Amino acid sequence: MLWKLVCLVFTAGSIAAVSAQVKTFPFAYTQQDLSNGLRLVTIPTDSPNLVSIYVVVQTGSRNEVEAGKSGFAHLFEHMMFRGTAKYPPEKYNQVLQRAGAASNAFTSDDLTAYYTTFSKEDLPAILAMEADRFQTLKYTPEIFKTETGAVLGEYNKNSSDPEEKLDEVLHDTAFDRHTYKHTTMGFLKDVQDMPSQYDYSLKFFDRYYRPEYTTIVVAGDVDPKNVRALVDQYWGGWKRGSYHPDIPVEPAQQGARENHIDWPSPTLPLIDIAFHGPAYSDTSKEWAALDALATLAFSRNSDLYEKLVVLEQKVDTLSASMAQSVDPNLWEVEARVKSASDLPYVRAQILETIQRFQNQPVAADKLDAAKSRRRYAFTMGLDNSQSVAAAVARYVALRRSPDTIDKLYSLYSQLTPADIQAAARKYLTENNRTIVTLTGAAEGGGK
Amino acid sequence: MKIHTPLVGLLLAVTGFAQMKTVTLPGKSPLINFRIVLTTGAMMDPADKPGLAHLTAAMLAGGGTKDLTYKQVVDAMFPIAASLGSQTDQEMTVFGGTTHLDNLPAYYKLVRSMLLEPGWREDDFQRIKDDTINSLRVGLRGNNDEELGKEVLYQTLYRGTAYGHYSSGTISALQKMTLDDLKQFYKQHYTQSNLILGLAGGYPANFLEQMKKDFAVLPAKDETPVAAIRPEPVDHTRAVIVEKNTRSVAYSFGFPIDVKRGDPDYPALLLMQSYLGPHRMSGGHLFQRIREIRGINYGDYAYIEYFPRGMNLMEPPPNIPRRSQIFQIWIRPVEPQAAAFTLRLAFFELNKLIKDGISAGDFNRTKEFLSKYVNVLTKTKNAELGYAIDSLYYGIPDYNSYIKNGIAKLTLEQVNAAIRKHLRADRIQIVAVSANAEQLKQQLVGSGPTPIQYNSAKPADILAEDKLVEKLDLGLRPADVQIVPVAQVFE
Numbered sequence: 001m002l003w004k005l006v007c008l009v010f011t012a013g014s015i016a017a018v019s020a021q022v023k024t025f026p027f028a029y030t031q032q033d034l035s036n037g038l039r040l041v042t043i044p045t046d047s048p049n050l051v052s053i054y055v056v057v058q059t060g061s062r063n064e065v066e067a068g069k070s071g072f073a074h075l076f077e078h079m080m081f082r083g084t085a086k087y088p089p090e091k092y093n094q095v096l097q098r099a100g101a102a103s104n105a106f107t108s109d110d111l112t113a114y115y116t117t118f119s120k121e122d123l124p125a126i127l128a129m130e131a132d133r134f135q136t137l138k139y140t141p142e143i144f145k146t147e148t149g150a151v152l153g154e155y156n157k158n159s160s161d162p163e164e165k166l167d168e169v170l171h172d173t174a175f176d177r178h179t180y181k182h183t184t185m186g187f188l189k190d191v192q193d194m195p196s197q198y199d200y201s202l203k204f205f206d207r208y209y210r211p212e213y214t215t216i217v218v219a220g221d222v223d224p225k226n227v228r229a230l231v232d233q234y235w236g237g238w239k240r241g242s243y244h245p246d247i248p249v250e251p252a253q254q255g256a257r258e259n260h261i262d263w264p265s266p267t268l269p270l271i272d273i274a275f276h277g278p279a280y281s282d283t284s285k286e287w288a289a290l291d292a293l294a295t296l297a298f299s300r301n302s303d304l305y306e307k308l309v310v311l312e313q314k315v316d317t318l319s320a321s322m323a324q325s326v327d328p329n330l331w332e333v334e335a336r337v338k339s340a341s342d343l344p345y346v347r348a349q350i351l352e353t354i355q356r357f358q359n360q361p362v363a364a365d366k367l368d369a370a371k372s373r374r375r376y377a378f379t380m381g382l383d384n385s386q387s388v389a390a391a392v393a394r395y396v397a398l399r400r401s402p403d404t405i406d407k408l409y410s411l412y413s414q415l416t417p418a419d420i421q422a423a424a425r426k427y428l429t430e431n432n433r434t435i436v437t438l439t440g441a442a443e444g445g446g447k
Numbered sequence: 448m449k450i451h452t453p454l455v456g457l458l459l460a461v462t463g464f465a466q467m468k469t470v471t472l473p474g475k476s477p478l479i480n481f482r483i484v485l486t487t488g489a490m491m492d493p494a495d496k497p498g499l500a501h502l503t504a505a506m507l508a509g510g511g512t513k514d515l516t517y518k519q520v521v522d523a524m525f526p527i528a529a530s531l532g533s534q535t536d537q538e539m540t541v542f543g544g545t546t547h548l549d550n551l552p553a554y555y556k557l558v559r560s561m562l563l564e565p566g567w568r569e570d571d572f573q574r575i576k577d578d579t580i581n582s583l584r585v586g587l588r589g590n591n592d593e594e595l596g597k598e599v600l601y602q603t604l605y606r607g608t609a610y611g612h613y614s615s616g617t618i619s620a621l622q623k624m625t626l627d628d629l630k631q632f633y634k635q636h637y638t639q640s641n642l643i644l645g646l647a648g649g650y651p652a653n654f655l656e657q658m659k660k661d662f663a664v665l666p667a668k669d670e671t672p673v674a675a676i677r678p679e680p681v682d683h684t685r686a687v688i689v690e691k692n693t694r695s696v697a698y699s700f701g702f703p704i705d706v707k708r709g710d711p712d713y714p715a716l717l718l719m720q721s722y723l724g725p726h727r728m729s730g731g732h733l734f735q736r737i738r739e740i741r742g743i744n745y746g747d748y749a750y751i752e753y754f755p756r757g758m759n760l761m762e763p764p765p766n767i768p769r770r771s772q773i774f775q776i777w778i779r780p781v782e783p784q785a786a787a788f789t790l791r792l793a794f795f796e797l798n799k800l801i802k803d804g805i806s807a808g809d810f811n812r813t814k815e816f817l818s819k820y821v822n823v824l825t826k827t828k829n830a831e832l833g834y835a836i837d838s839l840y841y842g843i844p845d846y847n848s849y850i851k852n853g854i855a856k857l858t859l860e861q862v863n864a865a866i867r868k869h870l871r872a873d874r875i876q877i878v879a880v881s882a883n884a885e886q887l888k889q890q891l892v893g894s895g896p897t898p899i900q901y902n903s904a905k906p907a908d909i910l911a912e913d914k915l916v917e918k919l920d921l922g923l924r925p926a927d928v929q930i931v932p933v934a935q936v937f938e
Contacts, residue, residue: 050826081729089739093730097812100819102761104727117826119819145903149742156695156780157745157758161590195902265692266934267589268581301525306518313574316581338577369526376528376547383478383545384826440589441692 024375024409025402027388030224037212037240039400040231041392042224047385051220052117054393055130058215058400059208060110061184062326063245068193070179071151071186072204074107075194078147079201080114081105082139084132095129098122102386107184110326111397117386120221124230131234134209141198148194155191162263162270163334166438170272170330173259174434178250180329210241215396220385247327250276257434267440268316269340273350275432277331280324280398282407285415287322289423290331292415294320295370296362297353298333304353308335314342326398330434331427340439347435358424361417371412378409465640467662470835471655472647472828477548480829481531481558482541482645484766484836487636489616490537490609490673496628498616500636501535502579503629508533508542509578510571512560517571520557529554531561536753536767537610538673539840543766545829548649555654559661565633572626580621583613583937592697592780592880593758595689599936600699600878601753603687604773608676618938638668643839647832676771678703684922686877686891690884691933696786698793700877701775704751704869708768708841714853715865716751716774721820722805722813723796724749724776727761730816732809733776736796740909741901743789745779762824765833768840774870786881787890787897791919795912798872804863814854821850873922884930892923 029043060073083089096103099122105114116126139147158164168183175181185191216235218227253276281287298304298320308315317336323329333354337346382388392402470482485504492499508531511517524530527550534541542562546554587595598613605611615621642665644658681702706712724731726748729739733747752772754763776797781789805813825831825847834846843849881887890897896917905913 047826050822089729090735093735094812096728097730097816100816100821100823102728102820102823104761117823119822122819142903142905146740146742146901146905149902150738150745152782153695153738153742153744153779156782157593157697159694160592160780163590265589266584268585299525301518301521310518310574311570313570313577316578338581372526373528376526376550380478380528380545380547383476383828386826 023406024378025405026379026382029402031401032228034211034232034236036236036238037210038231038235038238039215040228041215041217041396041402042222042227043217043219043388043392044222044224045219045385045388047220049120049221050117050385051120051123051218051222052115052386052389053126053130054217054389055114055134056215056217056393056396057112057208058110058213058397059112060108060397061182061186062109062179062247063208064179064182064186065245065247068190069197069200070182070190071184071194072201073112074184074186075148075151075201076204077105077107077112077114078151079139079144079205080133080137082137082143082147084136084138086132086136087129092129092133095125099126101126108397109180109184109323109329111393113393113397115386115389115393123222123227127230128234131238134214134235135238137205137209144198144201145195151194152191155185155188158185162261162267162438162440165261165263166270166272166334166436169259169261170274170332170434170436173257173436174253174274174276174330175250177248178327179247180250180325180327207241207243207245210243211235211238212240215400217389217392217396219389219392250328253432256430259434259436261436261438263438263440265441267438269337269343269440270334270438271337271343271347271350272332272334272436273347274330274332274434275428276328277322277427279326279328282399282404282411285411285419286423286426288408288411289415289419290427291322292367292370292374292412293357293420293424294322294331294333295373296366296420297357301369304349308346308349314338315346324394324398343437343439354424354428358421358428361421364417367415367417367420371415374412375409467639467642467644467659468839469644469646469655469659470832470839471645472832472835473650474648474828476648476828478545478828479548479551479646479648479650480543480545480832482543482766482829482832482836483558483562484643484645485540485637486538486641486643486840488536488538488540489612489614490676491636492612492616495620496616496624497612497620498579498614499624499628499632500540501615502576502621502624503632504533504535504540504542505575505579506567506572506629507561507565509575511566511568513564513566514560515566516568520561523553523557527554531558534764534766535614537614537769539766539768541766543829551650551654555658563661563664567626567630569626572629576621576624579615580618583615583618583621588933588936591758592691592693593777594756595933595936596697596699596878596880597755597775597777599687599689600701600775600876601773603878604681604701604703604876605676605678605771608678609674610676610678610769610771613937634666637665639663639665640668643836645832645836647828678771681874681876683924683927684873684875684877685927686879686888686923686929688884688887688928688930689878689880689933689936690930691880691882693880693882695780695782696879696881696887697780698778698790698877698879699775700793700875701773702871702875704772704774706751706869707770707772708752708837709843712865712869714850714857715862716869717850718810718813718817718854718857718862719800719805719866719870720749720751721817722809723800726750726754726757726763732800733793733796737778737789737792741899741905743785743899744781747779747793748777750775750777762830765830765837768837783881783883783887785899786879786887788899788917790877790879790891791897791921792916794872794921795916795919797870801866801870801872804866805859807859810859810862814857817854818851821847877923888925888928888930891921892925892928894920
């Protein structure tokens with residue numbers, strides 16, 4: 001595909017601005033709202049004969065507000081493949097097969113996304129079938145119980161990985177009230193109780209599988225007018241809902257927290273040092289500053305990586321991230337340490353590094369390199385219709401429009417060393433901190 | 448696709464001097480994909496040094512150059528968001544990376560130095576050796592029961608052949624390896640005759656010629672003759688249970704087949720695979736019978752080609768061609784109380800497939816699926832380039848045409864004949880990863896029924912089928928079940 005810097009093209013009335021500014025997202029797209037609240041984003045790309053559709057529901061584990069119901073957004077991802085009167089599962093799969101489609105779904109904190117990549121001539125059939133299951137999903141209590149077995153199977157296949165456990169315990173320790181306390185899979189006890197929650201599952205569908213929560217992203221070899229006509233035809237009759245979840249607000253953390261996991265099998269020790277950070281923002285620089293800080297202080301070209309991984313070789317993986325979430329979430333550093341006796345040293349090194357970034361502004365050339373890297377990494381990932389739709393889906397979950405991408409990268413380009421330092425000082429404080437460690441039954445490692 | 452070499456089958460042990468080969472997909476994209484391939488891999492490891500090919504490639508991709516330390520390489524790659532990765536399988540090693548056209552000169556300069564002027568520093572070597580050992584000890588043995596089961600299956604089936612060890616080697620051999628071993632392997636196998644330069648995207652007109660000139664510094668040696676891979680036949684069903692402390696039971700089972708890409712029955716078996724268990728797709732027959740109807744686990748799939756890292760990938764990675772392949776069924780982790788039943792169910796379905804074949808309706812649908820799905824497999828230029836290199840290796844036309852033409856000509860009778868000819872439901876190697884191995888063994892070898900308990904009512908036809916499944920004889924004798932503590936695997 002040939003990329004050039006382009007202007008946004010909005011064709012529908014809900015957003016009228018046409019911008020001539022330089023864009024990071026290199027494709028022209030149309031964004032349109034149907035009267036029922038459903039949003040359609042269509043992105044023609046140079047992907048001969050292929051189309052990718054992402055149906056993004058702005059509902060994830062964040063929306064699981066009732067006690068004992070963690071994991072329901074993810075369970076629902078499974079239930080959506082259980083068919084309708086018009087398309088029972090067998091027929092649903094047959095349509096996908098005839099389209100040569102790759103199709104799957106995933107759930108995160110803030111979204112559930114259903115995606116399909118297929119040949120362009122099958123666009124009407126796929127859009128019609130997707131519309132049907134979003135509007136008329138139907139399953140019996142027996143089918144529901146059967147599917148909860150597959151969800152438990154997914155928990156089981158993840159459960160051999162200690163990093164999954166570390167993530168579960170970290171969030172449970174760091175959060176008191178907000179639903180980011182639990183992972184997308186949910187607590188094991190809730191997953192095991194799912195078979196008895198048929199009625200609640202119907203309520204969940206009724207609340208969230210509504211047009212006002214949903215955005216359809218279509219990328220590839222498509223004509224936006226044709227896509228709009230098909231979406232009007234098949235999705236136009238979908239009824240708007242009225243539910244607004246009351247997501248609990250996390251109170252400010254009062255004092256450092258710690259937790260430890262004894263892993264029953266041999267594994268390398270892990271340490272995760274996390275702080276409550278801000279929500280994703282495309283208007284305030286703080287989120288971008290903490291995201292950049294994660295790269296500057298702990299990525300492969302950072303001083304600490306060179307020290308711990310390359311020179312001393314006490315650590316074999318080191319990384320940091322700022323969660324990209326609707327509500328305030330965690331900024332984390334994670335290290336895998338070769339020997340448990342080095343855990344205190346590695347912990348001290350990470351904390352000292354954070355302190356250094358709080359005390360001294362980062363060198364301007366290093367910040368420029370981090371900005372350049374982020375921009376290239378984003379645009380180089382957009383090399384086919386599926387990756388374009390996937391990248392947009394992630395941002396749609398946050399702001400419901402690809403225009404947030406350019407706003408974010410514009411903020412990035414304006415970041416200064418002082419911004420990084422200020423964000424580090426504000427958020428990476430002891431009161432705001434949670435540390436979780438994990439050690440195996442008998443220590444292993446390459447040293 | 449342009450292939451700048453006669454389409455000789457590289458599978459043949461070609462003697463005499465051979466030049467480097469190139470595979471290019473020129474286009475307008477500002478992204479330039481590199482796949483620099485050496486037709487050498489783990490099968491060339493000396494008998495006492497399993498893992499040497501892997502470690503050599505990892506050292507080139509993860510170490511410094513003659514002039515730059517590793518840190519300087521990382522610093523140079525950082526602002527352009529580029530990297531060079533390595534993948535070593537039995538027969539092929541590939542170095543891959545992508546750069547934006549803006550940064551092509553800087554990126555290529557690094558790649559050239561990494562591959563042609565490696566730094567061979569002792570501290571890089573120690574770090575990479577540690578990483579490799581930890582990936583075996585922790586990544587595979589500790590944290591990934593499913594991949595562990597698959598690799599133990601391959602190791603067991605190919606014992607005694609050049610494929611007889613996992614490509615990353617064994618922990619004890621890696622611990623003994625020296626930097627000189629790596630240099631020696633590099634000198635011997637990184638030759639022009641083993642080299643395929645793969646390039647895609649909008650690179651400048653003279654770029655390929657420059658690359659060829661640069662890589663001509665590699666020695667122009669003969670291609671290394673390679674032995675045929677002839678796995679011992681599996682003469683009766685047998686099992687390895689890898690015992691570890693884990694929540695659930697993961698299975699892989701199968702047997703070698705005499706079919707690879709380019710062989711007459713390949714399209715027929717590919718269609719069979721796409722019907723029985725297409726990777727990570729809900730429409731597959733095994734998925735329907737085990738997960739969808741019974742809710743036993745997360746998924747169940749079938750393979751006729753090696754497919755590592757399947758839990759993280761939706762499509763197979765290119766550049767892992769093999770002259771010998773296996774038929775394999777992958778059963779994702781099952782709750783222990785359903786473990787014996789589930790294995791019997793998978794055998795039951797395999798039996799049924801061989802006995803009844805695929806129906807006309809399923810055949811037509813799967814045919815249509817495959818003829819379109821190949822476009823999804825090659826949806827990126829990088830993947831298309833990888834497939835083009837594999838096609839050169841197997842001596843077939845470009846993959847999409849090969850599949851579309853092969854599938855178009857297939858008849859239902861040919862597919863069902865190929866199933867009967869190449870598949871079987873006896874003489875199978877089973878691998879399970881499980882806690883309480885002795886208990887599982889007793890359930891698998893015993894003649895008593897191993898029924899399943901459901902949490903919900905099931906249709907009468909399923910319950911009736913379950914009655915047959917629960918007492919299906921796997922053909923396993925107690926003496927044919929080997930229990931291996933996980934700490935011994937890949938040690």
